[in-house]
Amino acid sequence: MNYNLAGGVDVGSCTTKAVIIDRSGTILAEKVIYSATDFSAASRNVWADCLVHASLSEQDDIIIYSTGYGRNSVSFAHGSMTEIACHGRGCLHFFPGPITVVDIGGQDNKVIKLDSHGRRVSFKMNRKCAAGTGAFLEEMALRLRLPIEKLNSLAENADGEIALGSYCTVFSATEVLEKIKAGHQVDRIVRGLFHSVVKRILEMDTLTDRIVMTGGVIEHNPFLLTLLRSHTECPVVSPPHPQITGALGAALYALESGNNQQH
Amino acid sequence: MSYLLVCQEWDRLCVNHMIRQRTGYNVAESANTKSKPIAATSTMKKIMADHFLGLDRARKEGTEKIAWCTSVGPAELLHAMGFEVYFPENHAAMLGATRMATDLIPAANAMGYSPDICSYLTADIGSYVKGVTPLTKAYGIERVPKADVLVYNTNQCRDVQDWFAYYAREWNVPLVGIHTHRNIKAVEDYHISDLVSQIKDMIPVLETVSGNRFDMERLREVVGLSLECTKLWREVLECGAAIPAPLTFFDATIHMGPAVVLRGLPQAVDYYRLLLEELRQRIKHNVPAIDEETHRIYWDGMPIWGKLRDLSAQFASLKTNVVASTYCNSWIFDAFDPACPFESMARAYTELFIVRDDSFKEAYMETWIKRFSIDGIIFHDAKTCPNNSNSRYMMPQRMRDKMRLPVLVVNGDLNDLRCYSEEQARTNIEAFVEQLDEKVR
Numbered sequence: 296m297n298y299n300l301a302g303g304v305d306v307g308s309c310t311t312k313a314v315i316i317d318r319s320g321t322i323l324a325e326k327v328i329y330s331a332t333d334f335s336a337a338s339r340n341v342w343a344d345c346l347v348h349a350s351l352s353e354q355d356d357i358i359i360y361s362t363g364y365g366r367n368s369v370s371f372a373h374g375s376m377t378e379i380a381c382h383g384r385g386c387l388h389f390f391p392g393p394i395t396v397v398d399i400g401g402q403d404n405k406v407i408k409l410d411s412h413g414r415r416v417s418f419k420m421n422r423k424c425a426a427g428t429g430a431f432l433e434e435m436a437l438r439l440r441l442p443i444e445k446l447n448s449l450a451e452n453a454d455g456e457i458a459l460g461s462y463c464t465v466f467s468a469t470e471v472l473e474k475i476k477a478g479h480q481v482d483r484i485v486r487g488l489f490h491s492v493v494k495r496i497l498e499m500d501t502l503t504d505r506i507v508m509t510g511g512v513i514e515h516n517p518f519l520l521t522l523l524r525s526h527t528e529c530p531v532v533s534p535p536h537p538q539i540t541g542a543l544g545a546a547l548y549a550l551e552s553g554n555n556q557q558h
Numbered sequence: 559m560s561y562l563l564v565c566q567e568w569d570r571l572c573v574n575h576m577i578r579q580r581t582g583y584n585v586a587e588s589a590n591t592k593s594k595p596i597a598a599t600s601t602m603k604k605i606m607a608d609h610f611l612g613l614d615r616a617r618k619e620g621t622e623k624i625a626w627c628t629s630v631g632p633a634e635l636l637h638a639m640g641f642e643v644y645f646p647e648n649h650a651a652m653l654g655a656t657r658m659a660t661d662l663i664p665a666a667n668a669m670g671y672s673p674d675i676c677s678y679l680t681a682d683i684g685s686y687v688k689g690v691t692p693l694t695k696a697y698g699i700e701r702v703p704k705a706d707v708l709v710y711n712t713n714q715c716r717d718v719q720d721w722f723a724y725y726a727r728e729w730n731v732p733l734v735g736i737h738t739h740r741n742i743k744a745v746e747d748y749h750i751s752d753l754v755s756q757i758k759d760m761i762p763v764l765e766t767v768s769g770n771r772f773d774m775e776r777l778r779e780v781v782g783l784s785l786e787c788t789k790l791w792r793e794v795l796e797c798g799a800a801i802p803a804p805l806t807f808f809d810a811t812i813h814m815g816p817a818v819v820l821r822g823l824p825q826a827v828d829y830y831r832l833l834l835e836e837l838r839q840r841i842k843h844n845v846p847a848i849d850e851e852t853h854r855i856y857w858d859g860m861p862i863w864g865k866l867r868d869l870s871a872q873f874a875s876l877k878t879n880v881v882a883s884t885y886c887n888s889w890i891f892d893a894f895d896p897a898c899p900f901e902s903m904a905r906a907y908t909e910l911f912i913v914r915d916d917s918f919k920e921a922y923m924e925t926w927i928k929r930f931s932i933d934g935i936i937f938h939d940a941k942t943c944p945n946n947s948n949s950r951y952m953m954p955q956r957m958r959d960k961m962r963l964p965v966l967v968v969n970g971d972l973n974d975l976r977c978y979s980e981e982q983a984r985t986n987i988e989a990f991v992e993q994l995d996e997k998v999r
């Protein structure tokens with residue numbers, strides 16, 4: 296049987312995303328919710344929301360793939376792929392290879408290189424520390440007593456930048472406190488924090504070809520694209536909805552798999 | 559290095575482990591898969607038990623003197639001098655595999671040993687100060703055998719010298735060692751003559767401690783046995799070149815036990831004859847170590863002892879076999895020669911991979927990678943062992959370009975699981991195999 300519809304569920308450490316696409320790869324519905332502590336419940340809930348949004352029901356034949364940190368908690372998925380594969384696949388949907396995918400997630404960052412045929416050449420995940428990830432910005436927003444959604448406009452509109460040197464989240468927090476004590480403007484410190492996210496990316500791998508930035512952090516903090524541009528000659532772009540790229544990639548894998556297999 | 563507890567855990571794994579199915583649908587479900595238990599394991603358990611019980615007897619009864627020795631030697635000299643030889647690295651690996659290490663390392667950190675130095679050292683010293691050892695559960699042995707002399711070889715690292723120095727101070731016993739030239743491209747005559755002098759210089763101390771006179775004929779005999787052992791161990795590992803491979807890296811880390819702790823004794827030779835025969839039968843009858851072997855990996859770097867079982871199961875579930883490794887090859891000493899024992903020991907300890915520069919290492923890996931039909935290379939960057947972490951000076955990138963093979967660097971540690979992210983390692987490995995699948999398609 297061939298499927299006309301496919302779904303992807305990306306269970307990340309912070310948020311769970313779902314996407315439904317049709318045979319042509321057009322997105323029919325997409326949803327994002329907080330993952331909280333029960334990944335299985337989060338995946339069920341986000342999928343139910345997505346079905347409603349697309350005016351579909353569980354009775355419809357939809358082939359579903361899961362991805363992300365909690366990919367094994369999605370009991371209703373027909374298959375799974377890692378988030379590394381899915382972010383790559385999701386980006387290829389909008390941008391042909393060769394591309395370098397830079398995904399900034401809640402707990403980890405990835406740099407994935409795809410060749411002109413869309414095949415993966417290499418990938419890297421950040422090491423153990425959460426420096427430069429969404430968790431880092433959240434922690435810093437907390438220290439600065441700022442709502443996280445304010446960070447992007449503060450960084451973008453700052454008239455200067457306070458450089459932060461450390462690559463450890465805990466040391467950065469101390470540095471931020473010192474800068475506040477020294478009387479520096481908060482918006483300049485926030486710009487410095489954004490720059491330190493970019494620096495963490497730059498030290499992970501060399502950036503080549505077209506750079507495609509994805510993930511929730513990019514979705515909500517697009518100024519990071521501008522900052523990255525100042526460090527590279529390569530074009531820096533992002534898909535229309537960077538946060539759901541992994542879920543879209545999973546849906547695309549599901550579609551391919553469904554159409555390649557006999558049932 | 560291997561030991562009884564790992565074997566016990568291994569048995570459980572081999573009998574019936576749950577794996578994830580990658581192909582087709584319902585990947586989240588598990589399926590029963592049997593990996594093939596190696597029948598010789600029971601013999602190995604026995605000879606390893608005899609080794610430890612013999613050491614314990616020597617400790618209690620004072621019959622023989624006990625020498626502590628680094629894993630790559632100079633065990634030959636110590637056996638020839640009549641010592642019972644104990645290998646702390648083997649004990650430290652046991653601490654890792656039983657996951658006792660992560661609880662014990664902090665005790666050594668608190669004493670002043672940095673969390674960034676060798677976690678064999680910190681786990682072992684931690685276990686000593688806490689008065690616990692995995693030997694108790696495995697063999698009913700209360701404590702590790704106290705050394706009468708400690709003998710190190712810095713061919714692997716400086717940490718072993720500092721490690722042994724702790725016990726030398728603690729027990730007020732002699733500490734002697736060999737300082738091998740490191741990071742060398744070619745082995746030169748002056749390297750060998752220097753080492754020969756260093757080895758000979760230890761003899762008076764060893765004679766005093768053991769109460770035995772050095773006997774050249776006895777040394778020739780031991781070196782001859784080491785040579786036989788190492789030849790057989792090479793042949794065992796070379797069985798992995800068969801497609802499908804009859805053993806995995808994880809099997810090899812268990813079965814290398816005798817090559818480490820019984821090298822120079824007839825038991826090791828007998829054991830590897832037995833094991834080799836079994837593996838040859840497997841090859842003859844096309845019995846693979848894992849079902850449906852699809853990809854073949856080269857592993858560079860230390861094992862992650864506390865995660866052997868999990869990683870073995872993950873690779874099996876991914877239909878991927880780690881068929882060759884730098885680590886298990888470290889106990890192949892082609893140079894041993896009973897006709898010139900001192901020179902050949904010096905050469906054997908210097909020819910090793912860990913002693914050599916990157917150009918040698920890369921050429922060495924290339925040979926094994928080609929011979930074993932490898933389709934991906936994994937480098938383990940062990941946080942506390944720079945000496946066995948070859949990923950830090952761009953080698954993965956050079957190997958990728960030269961061999962045109964995908965490479966992956968897994969961050970972790972040999973013993974300190976505080977440096978290991980389970981989920982990140984699993985995802986990296988899974989994504990790597992996806993990349994290999996993509997290449998096949």
Ligand code: SF4
Nearest residue numbers: 676714715717943945
């Ligand atoms: S080579 Fe590495 S693991 Fe072995 S003793 Fe030295 S530092 Fe420790």
